[in-house]
Amino acid sequence: xxxxxxxxxxxxxxxxxxxxxxxxxxxxxxxxxxxxxxxxxxxxxxxxxxxxxxxxxxxxxxxxxxxxxxxxxxxxxxxxxxxxxxxxxxxxxxxxxxxxxxxxxxxxxxxxxxxxxxxxxxxxxxxxxxxxxxxxxxxxxxxxxxxxxxxxxxxxxxxxxxxxxxxxxxxxxxxxxxxxxxxxxxxxxxxxxxxxxxxxxxxxxxxxxxxxxxxxxxxxxxxxxxxxxxxxxxxxxxxxx
Amino acid sequence: xxxxxxxxxxxxxxxxxxxxxxxxxxxxxxxxxxxxxxxxxxxxxxxxxxxxxxxxxxxxxxxxxxxxxxxxxxxxxxxxxxxxxxxxxxxxxxxxxxxxxxxxxxxxxxxxxxxxxxxxxxxxxxxxxxxxxxxxxxxxxxxxxxxxxxxxxxxxxxxxxxxxxxxxxxxxxxxxxxxxxxxxxxxxxxxxxxxxxxxxxxxxxxxxxxxxxxxxxxxxxxxxxxxxxxxxxxxxxxxxx
DNA sequence: CGCGGTTGTATCTATGCCGATACAACGACG
DNA sequence: CGTCGTTGTATCGGCATAGATACAACCGCG
Numbered sequence: 001x002x003x004x005x006x007x008x009x010x011x012x013x014x015x016x017x018x019x020x021x022x023x024x025x026x027x028x029x030x031x032x033x034x035x036x037x038x039x040x041x042x043x044x045x046x047x048x049x050x051x052x053x054x055x056x057x058x059x060x061x062x063x064x065x066x067x068x069x070x071x072x073x074x075x076x077x078x079x080x081x082x083x084x085x086x087x088x089x090x091x092x093x094x095x096x097x098x099x100x101x102x103x104x105x106x107x108x109x110x111x112x113x114x115x116x117x118x119x120x121x122x123x124x125x126x127x128x129x130x131x132x133x134x135x136x137x138x139x140x141x142x143x144x145x146x147x148x149x150x151x152x153x154x155x156x157x158x159x160x161x162x163x164x165x166x167x168x169x170x171x172x173x174x175x176x177x178x179x180x181x182x183x184x185x186x187x188x189x190x191x192x193x194x195x196x197x198x199x200x201x202x203x204x205x206x207x208x209x210x211x212x213x214x215x216x217x218x219x220x221x222x223x224x225x226x227x228x229x230x231x232x233x234x235x236x237x238x239x240x241x
Numbered sequence: 242x243x244x245x246x247x248x249x250x251x252x253x254x255x256x257x258x259x260x261x262x263x264x265x266x267x268x269x270x271x272x273x274x275x276x277x278x279x280x281x282x283x284x285x286x287x288x289x290x291x292x293x294x295x296x297x298x299x300x301x302x303x304x305x306x307x308x309x310x311x312x313x314x315x316x317x318x319x320x321x322x323x324x325x326x327x328x329x330x331x332x333x334x335x336x337x338x339x340x341x342x343x344x345x346x347x348x349x350x351x352x353x354x355x356x357x358x359x360x361x362x363x364x365x366x367x368x369x370x371x372x373x374x375x376x377x378x379x380x381x382x383x384x385x386x387x388x389x390x391x392x393x394x395x396x397x398x399x400x401x402x403x404x405x406x407x408x409x410x411x412x413x414x415x416x417x418x419x420x421x422x423x424x425x426x427x428x429x430x431x432x433x434x435x436x437x438x439x440x441x442x443x444x445x446x447x448x449x450x451x452x453x454x455x456x457x458x459x460x461x462x463x464x465x466x467x468x469x470x471x472x473x474x475x476x477x478x479x480x481x482x
Numbered sequence: 483c484g485c486g487g488t489t490g491t492a493t494c495t496a497t498g499c500c501g502a503t504a505c506a507a508c509g510a511c512g
Numbered sequence: 513c514g515t516c517g518t519t520g521t522a523t524c525g526g527c528a529t530a531g532a533t534a535c536a537a538c539c540g541c542g
Contacts, residue, residue: 074488076488078540079487100474150338187363188363234337281518291500291501
């Protein structure tokens with residue numbers, strides 16, 4: 001249910017912000033969040049079950065690279081305390097955005113095509129696959145290489161045959177015709193499986209699109225996706241056996 | 242040049258495959274790749290400057306969770322050797338795909354809107370922002386929360402006013418009108434900055450679309466993006482100061 | 483003026499991971 | 513039948529990180 005595809009293992013993404021070689025990761029994010037909630041580094045450390053001295057030195061190390069993140073003051077009412085600076089909040093917000101997007105990306109089902117590079121034009125590559133030639137963004141592959149073409153299910157649009165194509169369609173898009181072989185209706189999004197020459201494509205559509213298209217198994221449909229949402233990844237095993 | 246946006250620090254994503262609590266990360270991927278290239282675990286370890294015994298025990302630990310990954314045999318011509326199994330190659334391929342997609346995602350410029358949650362319907366949320374109400378995928382936020390709305394520049398489509406909208410448009414899309422305030426032409430993709438009520442949106446378009454639209458600063462355009470490509474992320478600082 | 487809880491700072495210790503090393507088992511090949 | 517380079521397996525030591533502890537400095541407040 002929580003699985004993304006037939007890959008078996010669960011795939012995840014972890015966000016990292018890097019500045020001057022210092023990495024701001026999830027552990028740092030929870031630390032800053034705890035400081036914000038507790039109002040002090042000491043309180044945050046004890047809340048997290050971490051060493052206060054370590055937490056403090058970690059914050060100092062981060063600040064050396066990212067600038068002032070925590071406004072710390074000692075003495076005064078309550079003995080002092082610490083609050084996030086505007087920069088600290090901004091950094092934390094940015095981390096949260098990145099982490100949210102990466103987590104969402106890692107969850108997206110994918111369809112994978114095996115192919116060979118036919119042509120490379122800058123970042124764009126043309127790949128020969130079982131369903132014809134497709135275009136995608138290249139990643140360090142050269143003409144003739146055996147590659148895998150990765151298409152995110154959220155980038156694919158499904159439409160019924162005869163339907164007019166949108167005006168911003170460019171030659172950099174991929175189009176194929178196929179047959180619906182499965183519909184997994186969800187609350188807000190549905191996963192549709194479309195077979196193209198026997199190759200199953202996963203397509204993510206919104207509930208509204210699902211209602212509009214009213215897809216059923218056996219329906220003939222066309223699918224379309226942007227080349228920029230297609231990644232060409234070199235095969236792990238190219239050379240000698 | 243390599244920067245993604247005004248966030249300052251470089252954002253990255255690291256892929257991880259998880260099974261039974263065991264994490265397959267980039268270090269493991271390079272190990273498997275080296276084993277494939279060297280034809281032996283010993284050769285791979287020395288190539289990477291890592292301990293052979295550690296590499297071996299790491300592979301065993303991985304195999305306990307992911308299944309047989311490396312076909313190891315001792316004795317024989319050359320003293321033996323190791324090769325990746327089909328499962329091993331498949332796992333490595335999957336890791337490479339995920340890493341490629343996450344890296345690409347982390348590079349995408351973003352536009353961020355501050356807003357408050359107006360309505361939540363399942364996974365979809367309606368947010369009040371400076372440019373009006375927008376829809377996006379919710380992530381653990383509730384009505385009334387102060388949130389940040391994150392829109393990936395690659396998900397935004399730009400089109401000239403009066404142009405017909407595509408047929409798969411649903412009410413789950415967001416539309417706005419604005420003015421072009423900057424064009425950063427690239428080789429295969431260009432980054433366009435569109436101001437909507439003074440709020441700058443970053444839009445990524447292909448070179449072909451750039452040519453077709455022939456955008457110049459001051460042009461009045463409309464932008465559109467799918468709600469499913471919009472993430473609603475809770476603000477770090479909601480509660481007391 | 484002392485109290486209290488926090489920030490600074492230094493140091494010791496535990497822990498876990500990794501490299502290094504050593505040695506046995508293995509089996510095709512000359 | 514010995515050689516050779518590999519896979520198994522066990523153990524030791526180093527190193528980096530984090531927790532634990534201790535103590536000084538700070539300062540609003542009662």
